[in-house]
Amino acid sequence: MTPLSRGGDWYLFDYGMVISTAPSPEDWRLLEQATGLSDLATGTSRYWEKREEFDAGRLTPAQYWGGVLGEAVPPETVNTLEALDAAQWSHLNPRTMEVLQTLHGEGAALALLSNMPEGMSRRYSAESPWAPYFSKLYFSGQMGLVKPDPRIFDRVVADLGAAPKGIIFVDDNPQNISTARDMGFQTVLHTSGTDLRAELAGLSR
Structure with a gap:
C-alpha cells in the first residue's frame, strides 16, 4: 500500500x-440548563461574544463565564461550566x-x-x-x-x-x-x- x-x-x-x-443539540441543552440562557449555539449569543478573547488567553474562565451570564460566577459554577464546555467539544x-x-x-x-x-x-x-x-x-x-x-x-x-x-x-x-x-x-x-x-x-x- x-x-x-x-x-x-x-x-x-x-x-x-x-x-x-460540532457540539450536539444535547450538549448545548446541558450548557443552557446550567447557565439559564437559551440559543447559546447561535453566532450572536453571549457564548460567542467574547470567545476570541477567551481563546487568546486575555480572559480568565471566571471573567469569560461572568460575561456570558452577565454576573459574577462562583468558582464551583465556573468549574461546572468549564467541564460542560470541554465535554461538548470533545466528540x-x-x-x-x-x-x-x-x-x-x-x-x-x-x-x-x-x-x-x-x-x-x-x-x-x-x-x-x-x-x-x-x-x-x-x-x-x-x-x-x-x-x-x-x-x-x-x-x-x-x-x-x-x-x-x-x-x-x-x-x-x-x-x-x-x-x-x-x-x-x-x-x-x-x-x-x-x-x-x-x-x-x-x-x-
Whole structure:
C-alpha cells in the first residue's frame, strides 16, 4: 500500500471541526440548563461574544463565564461550566482519527495548532486520545495569539524549525487557510464533505 505521508513535511492540524465534530443539540441543552440562557449555539449569543478573547488567553474562565451570564460566577459554577464546555467539544471525527492513526503509524511529523482556551487545552492535552499522536501542541490560550494572526503561524514555524512550504496545514476556517497559504504553507480546507485521506494523498504525489 502506498504511504499516505510524505517524508520531511510537518502535518499541522486544527482541532475544532477537524479532529472534533460540532457540539450536539444535547450538549448545548446541558450548557443552557446550567447557565439559564437559551440559543447559546447561535453566532450572536453571549457564548460567542467574547470567545476570541477567551481563546487568546486575555480572559480568565471566571471573567469569560461572568460575561456570558452577565454576573459574577462562583468558582464551583465556573468549574461546572468549564467541564460542560470541554465535554461538548470533545466528540471526535472518526475519519480524521483514522487519518491521524495512519500518519502516526507511518512516522509522520504531526503538530496541532488550535484556537482554544488554556484550561480546555490543558485538559485535552492530559486526557484526550488524540494528543499522543502529536509531537507538538500549540494552543492560542497558552500563546496569547489566535489564528488567523500571522504571528501565531510565525511562532509555530520558528518552533518547528521548518520552512512554511514544508508544512501541510489542515483547518476548517477559510480565513486561517488563506493566511497560511499566503505565508507559503501547503493547505487543506476541511469541510464536512472533505475526504481528508484523498486530499493528503493528492498532496503527497
